[in-house]
Amino acid sequence: NAGVTQTPKFRVLKTGQSMTLLCAQDMNHEYMYWYRQDPGMGLRLIHYSVGEGTTAKGEVPDGYNVSRLKKQNFLLGLESAAPSQTSVYFCASSYRTGADYGYTFGSGTRLTVV
């Protein structure tokens, strides 16, 4: 039982390049989330999904797109990377939210945009 797996773990991009971060969970969770964390900061929600085929914007969605084609996968895309997107990205999942369920996080993807 792997939990939440993020790939890749590290990546360096040049400004303007594109990439996709993959999050996979094997717990049959309904909800999935993408956060970013900058030095000395808490986690800020980028996008989230409450089920297969549905996505919604979080606090800082600009410059990112997401897709949830399969229940177990949640993809985060950067179409044209900018240095401001240098950050650590965390994916999380949960059965549902609010009512007595916790969240499981991945180990993070460290992205540097030069």
Add this chain to the structure above:
Amino acid sequence: DAKTTQPTSMDCAEGRAANLPCNHSTISGNEYVYWYRQIHSQGPQYIIHGLKNNETNEMASLIITEDRKSSTLILPHATLRDTAVYYCIVSRASGGSYIPTFGRGTSLIVHP
């Protein structure tokens, strides 16, 4: 949406109890209080959660005040491995769903 306020940093001697406070004065009746910790930029790790009653598990205890406006996470016998950033969050509502919102947390340093 309910917000949380935590001290920026705290320290504790190894073997002693660490008491981490959290203020969530705007919490609504159906919102839960969750505690997570993040060790050295790893993914946050779930510790404990509660609605109105005090809770205890193998990691910690959670004390929620009767008015639910604040809570305290207690690590009964802190070890050096408990040095981490601790996040108190309240699950908020967004379009009918509850989405966790994280602040900056409390940086706990456990010293020998």
